[in-house]
Every structure is written in structure tokens, then in C-alpha cells.
Amino acid sequence: MTKIWRKLRWVLGWLRRRTGVYSWRICFGEKDLREPIPEVHSPLDLEVVVASPDCLRKIEARLDGEDKQDFQDGMESGDICYVAKSNGEIAGYSWVNLQTIEMAFGTIVQYPPDAVYLHTSLVFPEARGKKVFQYLSWKIYLDLENRGYRYACNLTFADNAPSLAARRNLNVKFKTLRFLKLPWMKLMVFGRPRFVLTRKNRD
Numbered sequence: 001m002t003k004i005w006r007k008l009r010w011v012l013g014w015l016r017r018r019t020g021v022y023s024w025r026i027c028f029g030e031k032d033l034r035e036p037i038p039e040v041h042s043p044l045d046l047e048v049v050v051a052s053p054d055c056l057r058k059i060e061a062r063l064d065g066e067d068k069q070d071f072q073d074g075m076e077s078g079d080i081c082y083v084a085k086s087n088g089e090i091a092g093y094s095w096v097n098l099q100t101i102e103m104a105f106g107t108i109v110q111y112p113p114d115a116v117y118l119h120t121s122l123v124f125p126e127a128r129g130k131k132v133f134q135y136l137s138w139k140i141y142l143d144l145e146n147r148g149y150r151y152a153c154n155l156t157f158a159d160n161a162p163s164l165a166a167r168r169n170l171n172v173k174f175k176t177l178r179f180l181k182l183p184w185m186k187l188m189v190f191g192r193p194r195f196v197l198t199r200k201n202r203d
């Protein structure tokens with residue numbers, strides 16, 4: 001990137017923050033739980049469980065900044081937190097909301113009752129690159145399928161390559177959307193979250 005382009009981007013970013021204009025490229029992912037869910041093998045010996053209150057406290061204590069805030073939001077919302085443990089140590093977690101697909105600025109879409117929203121996932125740095133996220137997501141998909149859900153969706157920043165690669169390995173289909181937030185206006189989404197919502201002959 002040239003120096004002048006970098007400077008221009010910096011100025012645009014500064015202007016956005018001053019004026020309250022935000023935009024993001026976000027990938028909307030959808031997993032059809034009726035399709036076969038590929039098995040995942042991690043080099044770590046992992047088990048996945050729903051987090052106990054003690055486990056939630058331990059994770060919260062390890063986090064800071066935005067990660068901590070997002071985690072606390074999950075705790076307050078009553079969502080389900082799944083954790084991956086390696087030899088008893090917490091390696092990562094992922095939250096599941098059984099009702100709506102939300103972002104800080106509001107609800108994106110209202111999903112049918114047999115669909116869920118996976119959000120706020122994190123693998124602690126020492127465990128990254130060992131398929132922990134894939135293993136965790138795989139186990140969550142299997143559990144959700146056993147509970148009778150048919151679709152699981154998620155939102156991922158378009159530049160989050162590891163997250164996209166991991167979910168693509170699990171046959172998640174993505175569509176890139178543009179989100180725009182102007183001051184005093186509701187969040188606008190350009191491009192439709194495809195698949196279930198637009199599928200006419202959904203059975």
C-alpha cells in the first residue's frame with residue numbers, strides 16, 4: 001500500500017469515528033445441520049462440555065478488554081457457552097444464542113425457530129492452530145442437531161482468515177455482506193443473508 005493511500009485511509013477512519021459512521025464487511029455463514037458434519041481430529045486430547053458456573057468464572061478471569069466485555073454480555077444474555085478442554089484446561093469457548101442474530105447495533109435477521117446463532121468464539125493463544133475451534137464447532141453442531149435444530153449461522157469479519165477457514169472445513173457456506181451504521185439510523189445491511197431465509201421451498 002502506498003504511503004498516500006495509507007494516509008487517506010487514516011483520514012477517512014478518523015472522519016468516520018468523528019461523525020459516527022461505521023461500515024464493515026461481514027461474512028454471514030450458515031451450516032445446514034442435516035448435511036453430514038465432517039469429523040474433526042485435533043492433535044490435542046479435547047473434550048467439549050457446556051460451561052459450568054465455575055468454568056464461566058475462570059474464563060472471565062482470564063479475559064480483558066473487548067473479549068471480556070463480549071463474554072460478560074454472553075453471561076448476561078442467558079446464552080449457552082460451550083467450552084473445549086484439553087487435559088482439564090480450558091482451551092477455547094463458543095456461545096450459542098437460540099433466538100436471534102444480533103450485533104451490538106441490533107438484530108440482523110429473525111431466524112426460524114429451528115435455527116441458532118453461534119457467536120463470540122475464542123481459542124486461547126497457546127492452543128491456536130491445533131484445530132480446537134474446528135473440534136469445538138463440530139461438537140456444537142452435533143449437539144445442536146441432536147437437540148433438533150436444523151440450521152446454525154454465524155457472523156465473521158471478512159478479514160478473519162482462520163475463523164473462515166475453520167468453518168469452511170465444516171461445510172459452512174458464506175455470503176459477504178456490507179454493514180453500514182450512520183448516526184441516529186438503524187443498522188443497514190447490504191446484500192441478503194442467503195440460504196434458509198431466501199429458500200422458497202424450505203421444508
Ligand SMILES: CC(C)(COP(=O)(O)OP(=O)(O)OC[C@H]1O[C@@H](n2cnc3c(N)ncnc32)[C@H](O)[C@@H]1OP(=O)(O)O)[C@@H](O)C(=O)NCCC(=O)NCCS
Nearest residue numbers: 121122123128129130131132133134156161162163165166
Ligand atoms: C479464530 C480462532 C477462534 C481460530 O481458532 P483455532 O483453534 O486456532 O482454529 P483451527 O486450528 O481450528 O482452524 C484454523 C484454520 O485456519 C487456517 N488459517 C490460519 N491462519 C490462516 C490465514 N492467515 N489464512 C488462511 N487460513 C488460515 C489454519 O490453517 C486452519 O485450517 P486447517 O485446519 O485447514 O489447516 C482463533 O484464532 C481466535 O480465538 N482468534 C481470536 C478471536 C476470534 O477471532 N474469534 C472468532 C470470531 S468469529
